[in-house]
Amino acid sequence: MNVLTRDFRHGFVKLIVESADDLWYLSQIVRPNDVVKAKTTRRVKSKDGREGSDERRTFTLAVSVEKTDFQAESDSLRILGTIVEGPEDVVALGSHHSLGVQLEDVLSIQKEVWSEADRSILDDAVRSALRPKVLVVALDDGDAAFGMVGQSRVKYYDFSAQVGGKYDVSLREKHKQDFYKHVLEFITNLMQKESAAALILAGPGFEKDNFMAFLREKDGVLASKAAVENTGCGGQNGIMEVLKRPTLKGVLENLGAAEDVNLVNRLMEHIGRDDGLAAYGMPEVEKAVLIGAVDLLLVSDKTLASRRGMIEGLMRDVRVAKGRFHLVNEEGEAGRQLSALGGVAGILRFKLK
Numbered sequence: 001m002n003v004l005t006r007d008f009r010h011g012f013v014k015l016i017v018e019s020a021d022d023l024w025y026l027s028q029i030v031r032p033n034d035v036v037k038a039k040t041t042r043r044v045k046s047k048d049g050r051e052g053s054d055e056r057r058t059f060t061l062a063v064s065v066e067k068t069d070f071q072a073e074s075d076s077l078r079i080l081g082t083i084v085e086g087p088e089d090v091v092a093l094g095s096h097h098s099l100g101v102q103l104e105d106v107l108s109i110q111k112e113v114w115s116e117a118d119r120s121i122l123d124d125a126v127r128s129a130l131r132p133k134v135l136v137v138a139l140d141d142g143d144a145a146f147g148m149v150g151q152s153r154v155k156y157y158d159f160s161a162q163v164g165g166k167y168d169v170s171l172r173e174k175h176k177q178d179f180y181k182h183v184l185e186f187i188t189n190l191m192q193k194e195s196a197a198a199l200i201l202a203g204p205g206f207e208k209d210n211f212m213a214f215l216r217e218k219d220g221v222l223a224s225k226a227a228v229e230n231t232g233c234g235g236q237n238g239i240m241e242v243l244k245r246p247t248l249k250g251v252l253e254n255l256g257a258a259e260d261v262n263l264v265n266r267l268m269e270h271i272g273r274d275d276g277l278a279a280y281g282m283p284e285v286e287k288a289v290l291i292g293a294v295d296l297l298l299v300s301d302k303t304l305a306s307r308r309g310m311i312e313g314l315m316r317d318v319r320v321a322k323g324r325f326h327l328v329n330e331e332g333e334a335g336r337q338l339s340a341l342g343g344v345a346g347i348l349r350f351k352l353k
Helices: 020-029 116-128 169-194 207-218 235-243 246-252 256-273 282-290 301-306 308-320 333-340
Strands: 002-007 012-016 035-044 055-071 076-085 096-101 106-110 133-140 143-149 154-160 196-203 226-230 278-280 294-300 324-328 344-348
Touching (some): 002 116, 020 055, 020 076, 020 116, 020 301, 035 076, 035 096, 055 096, 116 308, 133 207, 133 235, 143 235, 154 169, 169 196, 169 207, 196 207, 196 235, 207 226, 235 256, 256 278, 256 294, 256 324, 256 333, 278 282, 282 294, 282 308, 282 344, 294 301, 294 333, 301 308, 301 324, 308 324, 308 344, 324 333
Parallel strands (some): 133 196, 196 226, 294 324
Antiparallel strands (some): 002 012, 012 106, 035 106, 055 076, 076 096, 133 143, 143 154, 278 344, 294 344
């Protein structure tokens, strides 16, 4: 996300949407009663009024927001509300409209007040643009799972092919080479589309090593960006295993989705050790925040949406005590773990008495 204008005193921010992850950040920032201005396209009747002579026109609209609808599967964000500004020969002020937000769109957001949470999420969205993406591919015999590790989430893709039985050696080798070609084509296209900076090949057995040898032969430049990691299983579980590996921290530590995993893992380790340095659930976290014990406050996006006033109060108190805040996407495994703990947790500086 690229912020063009930031004027919190007057409640105004203008920005450019640069990635699919920005859509998730915007879904957390834009709230009811905000005014969002952007270009939109509508089909309108032509001036001659003839039947079938409608035309599509692009113009700028401002809507007073009623709700947002973010769909992670299709990377789409719609902002629904009533029109408060626009060409009156085309639209009726006060009528309902849905703004579809896309990559490279320029949006203006006007709020009564940019809260602590709003500013924190906006800052994280801006920082996320500087973080590279990493593609993790978990390979097994005839199966490949792809996990694009981005700023706010891991997006998964799957591919499988029949490579033949162990007794049909010649046909099996041909099918395997075809499988590798398809996997390489998918990797190349996905990394170009997402501007991924590195590739991690993982999985049980020797398939990852065999594919790495194939990759070195076919694309030495891409192979130079790749690392190999052994895992106990393939598929999405294998990708999650990679994200938790300390050996890959240097590659993944700057990625938001990997940071979700790492921070929630730290929390779970404290809970597992029962060392008193973890608090979870609203009552316990509130108590820890009150005495300045919280070093890191973890909140799921759905908890922020449903209890925003309370969470923003906790955030202010944590920042006064020089603590940090991290918003966790509940779509990922880390987010689901945090949700099971009540959607809010803290890693503590000292034990609660």
